[in-house]
Amino acid sequence: MDFATIFTNALTQIVSPITASYALAALGLAVHFGYAGLLNFGQAGFMAIGAYGFAISTLTFGAPLPVALLAAILASVAFALVLGIPTLRLRADYLAIVTIAAAEIVRYVVTTNSLTHLTGSANGLATFERGFYDLNPFPPGNYQVGPLQFNDRTLWITIIAWALVLLCASIVWGLMRSPWGRVLKGIREDEHAVRSLGKNVFVYKMEALIIGGIFGSLAGILFTLPTGAVQPANYGTELTFFLWTALLLGGMATVFGSVVGAMIFWVVLSLTQGILLGLIESGAITFLTSIQAGQLRYILVGIALMVLMIFRPQGILGNKKELAFS
Amino acid sequence: MQRQAKSATSQILVIMGLFVGVLFASLLQPTAAVAIERQATFQLQSPQPTPEITIRGTLRDGKDPLKGVKIIATSAKGFKGEATSDESGRWVIKVPEKGTYEVLLDVATLPADKPLAEGEPNPRVVEFGTTTNMGVIFKVGDNVAPAAASFGSILAERVVAGFSFGLLLALTAVGLSLVFGTTGLTNFAHGEMVTFGAVAAFALSAWGFPLWAALIVAVILGGALGWVQDWGLWKPLRKRGSALVPMMIVSIGLALAMRYIILFFFGGTTEQLPSAQSPLLKLAGVTISRNTLVSLVVSLVVIVAVALLLLKTRFGKATRAVADNPALAAASGIDVDQVIRMVWVVGSMLAALGGILWAYYRPGVTFNMGQQILLLIFAGVTLGGLGTVFGALVGSVLVGLMVEISTIWLEADLKYVGALAVMILVLLFRPQGLLGRRERVG
Numbered sequence: 001m002d003f004a005t006i007f008t009n010a011l012t013q014i015v016s017p018i019t020a021s022y023a024l025a026a027l028g029l030a031v032h033f034g035y036a037g038l039l040n041f042g043q044a045g046f047m048a049i050g051a052y053g054f055a056i057s058t059l060t061f062g063a064p065l066p067v068a069l070l071a072a073i074l075a076s077v078a079f080a081l082v083l084g085i086p087t088l089r090l091r092a093d094y095l096a097i098v099t100i101a102a103a104e105i106v107r108y109v110v111t112t113n114s115l116t117h118l119t120g121s122a123n124g125l126a127t128f129e130r131g132f133y134d135l136n137p138f139p140p141g142n143y144q145v146g147p148l149q150f151n152d153r154t155l156w157i158t159i160i161a162w163a164l165v166l167l168c169a170s171i172v173w174g175l176m177r178s179p180w181g182r183v184l185k186g187i188r189e190d191e192h193a194v195r196s197l198g199k200n201v202f203v204y205k206m207e208a209l210i211i212g213g214i215f216g217s218l219a220g221i222l223f224t225l226p227t228g229a230v231q232p233a234n235y236g237t238e239l240t241f242f243l244w245t246a247l248l249l250g251g252m253a254t255v256f257g258s259v260v261g262a263m264i265f266w267v268v269l270s271l272t273q274g275i276l277l278g279l280i281e282s283g284a285i286t287f288l289t290s291i292q293a294g295q296l297r298y299i300l301v302g303i304a305l306m307v308l309m310i311f312r313p314q315g316i317l318g319n320k321k322e323l324a325f326s
Numbered sequence: 327m328q329r330q331a332k333s334a335t336s337q338i339l340v341i342m343g344l345f346v347g348v349l350f351a352s353l354l355q356p357t358a359a360v361a362i363e364r365q366a367t368f369q370l371q372s373p374q375p376t377p378e379i380t381i382r383g384t385l386r387d388g389k390d391p392l393k394g395v396k397i398i399a400t401s402a403k404g405f406k407g408e409a410t411s412d413e414s415g416r417w418v419i420k421v422p423e424k425g426t427y428e429v430l431l432d433v434a435t436l437p438a439d440k441p442l443a444e445g446e447p448n449p450r451v452v453e454f455g456t457t458t459n460m461g462v463i464f465k466v467g468d469n470v471a472p473a474a475a476s477f478g479s480i481l482a483e484r485v486v487a488g489f490s491f492g493l494l495l496a497l498t499a500v501g502l503s504l505v506f507g508t509t510g511l512t513n514f515a516h517g518e519m520v521t522f523g524a525v526a527a528f529a530l531s532a533w534g535f536p537l538w539a540a541l542i543v544a545v546i547l548g549g550a551l552g553w554v555q556d557w558g559l560w561k562p563l564r565k566r567g568s569a570l571v572p573m574m575i576v577s578i579g580l581a582l583a584m585r586y587i588i589l590f591f592f593g594g595t596t597e598q599l600p601s602a603q604s605p606l607l608k609l610a611g612v613t614i615s616r617n618t619l620v621s622l623v624v625s626l627v628v629i630v631a632v633a634l635l636l637l638k639t640r641f642g643k644a645t646r647a648v649a650d651n652p653a654l655a656a657a658s659g660i661d662v663d664q665v666i667r668m669v670w671v672v673g674s675m676l677a678a679l680g681g682i683l684w685a686y687y688r689p690g691v692t693f694n695m696g697q698q699i700l701l702l703i704f705a706g707v708t709l710g711g712l713g714t715v716f717g718a719l720v721g722s723v724l725v726g727l728m729v730e731i732s733t734i735w736l737e738a739d740l741k742y743v744g745a746l747a748v749m750i751l752v753l754l755f756r757p758q759g760l761l762g763r764r765e766r767v768g
Contacts, residue, residue, distance in 0.1 A: 039571065086754035092571060093512045093712075097704050098753060101746040104701055113453070114737045122454060123425070237697070241578050248575070295590045302583025309576045310563070 006274035008147050013266040015148065020161035021047075021222035022265065026247040026258035027168055028215030034252035035176060036208035037188035039096040042083065043216050043243050045103025048235035049075050050217025051224045052110055056118060058128040065131035069221070076217035079106075080210040088205045100237060111232040124231035132157075132225055154226070161222050165259060168215055173255045175211075184208055245305045251318025260317060265301075272297050381429060381452060382418040383462040384411075384603070387440050391415025392466060396432035401425055410435075424454035431464050440466050459596045459690075477734075482612045484730045490618045491687060492706075492726020493625035495699065496719045498680035499706045500632055501552075501673020503718035506707070507649035508666050510570050511560065514577045516677060517700030518584035523548045523678025524685035524695060525592050528599055537600045541682055548678025549671045555580075556670035561663060581697075589693040596690040599682070603689075621683045628679065629719060632672075636715060645669060702729070702742060705749040711759025720760060725749075 013019055025043055032040040053072035057063040063071060083102050087095045110119040119125065138152040150158065175181045186194045187201055195201050224230040242265065250261025276293035279285040288296070314320045381399050385392040391414045398408040399419045405427075411417040421427060430449035433442060442448055446465050454460055502516045526547050530540035559580070563573055604616035636642035647655040648665045656662045684699060685691045702725055710721025725745045732744040752759065 039574075086750060090753065090757050093574065094708075094753060094757065096512065096574065097708060098750055101701055101705065101749060105743050105746050108740055108743045112737055112739045114740070238582070241582055244575065244578065292590055295586050298586040299583050299590065302579045302581070302586060305579030305582065306576050307579075309572050309579065310568075313572055 002278065006271065006278060009274055010267045010270045012148055013270040014263050015158055015162070016266065017154075017157045017161040017222055017226050019262050019266045020158075020165050021219045022243060022246055022262035023165050023219075023259040024161075024168055024222060025216050025219035026243050026250070026262055027165070027172060027255075028212035028219065029243055029247045030252055030254070030258050031172060031208055031212035031215065034247070034254070034257075035172075035181065035188060036184050036205055036212075037092070038088075038205060038209060038212075039092045040099045040209070040212065041096045041237070041240055041244075042099030042101075042103035043212075044235045044237065044239040045099070045106040046076050046079060046213045046216030047220030047223060047239065048103070048106050048110060048232070049079050050220030051230040051235075052119060052125070053217065054221045055125040055128040055224065055230050058131065059125060060118060065135070068128075068131070072217050072221055073214055076213045077210050080213040081206070084206045084209045088202055088209070100240070103235070103240065104237065107232055107235050110235075119232070122232060124229060126229040128230075129225050129228035132160075157222075157225050161225075164218060164222065168218070169255050169259065176255070180204075180207075241305070242301065245301055245308075248305065248308050248313070248315055251315030253319075254315070254317045257315050257317040261315065264316075269297055269301075272300065379421050379424055379454070379458045380418050381421060381427060381460045381462055382416070383464065385415040385417065385464060385466055387466050392437065392440065394435060396435040398430045398432060399427045400430070401427045424458070426451060426453045427460075428452075429462050436466065442466055458594060479611060479613075480734060481731070483614070484734060485727065486612055486614050486622070487618060488727035488730030489723065490622040490625075490726070491730055492723035493629065494621060494680050494683040494687060495703055495706050495726050496629055496722035497625050497683070498677045498699070499703050499710075499718040499722045500629075500715055501669075501677045502703055503707050503710075503712070503715050504645065504649070504669045504673050506712055507715070508645065508652070508669050509560070509564065511577065512570075512574045514574065514700070515555075515581040515584060516703065517696030517698075518581050518588070519548060519551065519674050519677035519696065520681035520684060520699065521585070521588055521693060521696035522551060523681030524599070524691045525588055525681075525693070526678070527682050527685070528597055528691045529592075531600050544682060545675050545678045548681075549675035552670040552672075552674025552677075553667065555674070556667050560670070561667070564666075585694060585697060592691075592693050594693065596692050598690060599685050602686060617686045617689075621686055624679075625683060628676070632676070633716075633719075635672075641665070641668060702745055705745050708749050709752050709759055711761045714759070714761050717759055717761030 025047055028046065029040060029043055032038040032043075050072045053075035054068045057068040057071040058065075079102070083099055087098045109115065111122055112119075113121050115121065133153060133156065136152060136156040138155055140152045143150045143152070143155050145155075176185070183194060183199055184204055187199075187204055191201055194204075220235075223234075246261035246265040247258050248261070249264050250257030250259065273294065276285070276288065276296065277290055280288055280290055280293060308315070383397075385395050391411070393411055393413055393415065395411045395415075395417070396408060397411070397417050397419065398406065399421060400406045401421070403425070405422055407419045407421060409417040409419045419429075428449050428451055431442065433448070436442065442464060448464065450462070452460050452462055498516070498520050501519070502513060505511055505513050505516075523544050527540050527544035530543055531537055535543065559576070560573075563576065568576075602617070606613050606615050607619060608614075609619075634642075636645060644655070644660045644665045645668070647658070647660055648662050652662050655665075681696060684695060688695065703722070706722030706725040707718045708721070709724055710717025710719065725748075728745045728748060729741050733741050736744060
């Protein structure tokens with residue numbers, strides 16, 4: 001078994017733009033759930049809206065990069081409003097069911113054959129990333145950073161992705177130390193107490209939903225840029241659940257918890273995959289096929305989510321005193 | 327209390343260990359999985375290591391299968407594959423990847439007296455969605471009149487199908503609703519209980535059980551799984567005093583783990599239960615397949631039985647008392663834990679039965695079939711009012727009707743959208759649901 005390759009692969013996962021996209025989407029969830037106590041199970045829907053908003057405005061309307069970005073953000077704001085108005089006044093589990101249903105509606109709508117001209121239905125859309133890579137300042141070629149290999153394209157997207165994560169994380173860090181953030185945390189702890197202080201709880205929750213949703217849609221765009229393709233099958237409920245796993249791993253009411261959680265999530269997936277496949281190839285494991293090895297990892301994800309929630313709900317970086325639920 | 331919490335924790339550890347143990351035990355004894363796989367691939371020409379991607383269909387003239395008809399699939403990327411229909415009229419073309427294919431029926435190979443039905447596109451373009459199997463139906467024979475039915479008869483057909491679908495949803499919804507009512511848990515792993523019923527029925531019949539025995543044992547196994555779940559996971563969590571939101575997230579983890587365990591053993595293919603293909607019957611001018619009719623009757627009988635159980639028996643009274651106020655119920659001498667355990671067993675049995683009916687309704691058994699209707703079950707339960715059993719019944723039937731009737735106007739791949747959208751609208755105007763009580767809204 002080639003441990004050097006396995007560890008390099010795992011290291012690649014730490015900095016990969018997909019990890020950055022998970023981190024950003026999980027950061028959105030941290031704003032929703034960790035700070036505002038909103039149970040959003042539809043983050044995959046926000047990601048799909050961002051990705052499709054970006055792709056459709058580029059391909060169908062020929063919008064330049066900034067306009068396409070703006071369109072994606074506005075679409076996710078609209079989605080947050082549509083979700084929030086009926087549900088933010090209701091109990092938490094209603095929001096959970098409504099958001100997961102809305103995310104599935106988004107997925108069905110972008111998959112349907114009747115909108116093929118716009119969304120490409122099940123095949124999705126591709127070649128909308130030109131505008132982004134035209135801005136690439138790195139000349140074509142291969143780059144070596146430590147043990148990691150990049151080409152001009154992957155280097156550019158990796159840098160931009162992590163810069164965006166850093167920017168959004170500092171925004172959240174600042175927001176949660178502002179009076180606005182303190183009110184938000186107050187709502188999480190006791191909504192009625194905050195309301196009795198004369199704050200409009202609904203508006204605060206809505207603002208949190210919108211901010212987290214924008215992070216989700218930006219993450220959705222990052223998710224598609226490395227390959228330059230968006231496919232509806234990627235935006236199922238499982239994506240949301242993986243994001244929750246990443247968030248809970250790191251700690252839900254922490255700024256960097258989502259980043260650390262996403263990194264651990266992908267490193268563990270990569271390591272187990274590498275080790276299992278290595279064992280299968282070397283003949284040490286004969287009772288698993290390589291497909292089953294891939295499935296085994298996701299069984300572990302499910303069990304990890306349960307174990308985390310039961311034994312360490314505050315996550316790795318979290319403080320048990322600051323939990324969104326007691 | 328301290329000791330109780332400790333034993334609760336160890337019980338959770340036991341169930342986690344059980345999970346991992348089941349996994350590894352089965353790794354060491356791969357024969358069971360192999361047996362299923364062998365059964366799974368026997369209809370195809372040769373087993374393949376990767377999930378099969380196929381275009382398939384069955385050619386029939388009325389009830390008579392057509393043998394020896396040639397079908398050719400081509401893709402823009404240069405792939406060309408062909409198949410000839412066998413004795414049962416079945417044909418399967420394996421394709422290298424999901425994508426867009428042109429499927430052509432070679433008209434020259436059809437029997438002379440059985441031409442392709444009028445208005446049937448040939449060749450036609452098929453496009454893969456999320457599934458790995460693409461069904462293509464060519465209507466053959468002049469006795470098939472395509473799309474000539476009146477609106478009234480189409481509507482009647484959809485209504486019957488909707489009732490059948492709605493009642494099977496109701497079966498699965500009862501368990502979800504009862505568990506929510508008695509413990510407050512929104513159980514995201516309920517979809518996997520549905521899948522489990524269908525997969526167990528398939529595995530048992532593949533191992534040689536007669537169909538009736540396979541179905542009964544599958545339902546009993548479903549109940550046993552519910553018992554084990556409550557014993558090993560939910561009861562200890564309740565004893566620890568876990569809040570509802572963490573329990574809900576635990577149920578998501580459980581759903582993921584169970585779904586992938588099923589995928590691990592069952593594989594990503596679509597399989598059919600015995601006699602999944604059933605003749606069409608004509609009743610009072612409405613065409614309905616035999617299976618749909620049987621499913622309708624079975625769910626109706628079981629639902630009436632459950633209703634009687636809840637209304638007339640001591641267990642039913644105790645359940646309703648616990649749902650109403652657990653503390654008061656405990657104070658008046660009801661063993662709350664015992665009631666909840668029974669609720670899990672009964673709910674899981676109903677979910678397993680619903681899963682078997684769902685496998686006939688779709689038709690097909692897949693590892694994610696429960697996940698596909700979980701949200702519709704939620705829609706039914708929410709529509710009727712979270713936690714009220716009779717609300718769940720009414721809500722589920724409404725959802726079933728809505729899904730089926732909407733296909734008259736909506737594309738088939740959008741049929742679930744209408745039901746989910748209505749659920750969101752109901753929450754906007756009547757958040758407690760149709761039969762719910764106002765106080766349940768926070």
